[in-house]
Amino acid sequence: MAKLGIESYLGSYLLSSTYETLGIVAVMGPATIYNAAFIEHLILVLSPAFEEILQRLTEPV
Structure with a gap:
């Protein structure tokens, strides 16, 4: 990341309705996040x- x-x-991680991990969501910045x-x-x-x-998007069609 550097x-x-x-x-x-x-x-944070993202979960399905059956509590399976779907992915992550993140906010990234070039400086300290002051209002965390x-x-x-x-x-x-x-x-x-x-x-x-x-x-x-991950459910079968």
Whole structure:
């Protein structure tokens, strides 16, 4: 990540409705994340939408 200039990151894993790992979501930046609580809240609020989309993409057609 240093080659990309990333100094800090916050992330969380994404789960399916059966609690299988679908992936991760992360916020990365070139400097210290000073408002980490806000970023953590943002990830918490948006994760269900990401999980739903990823679950639909991974379900058989």
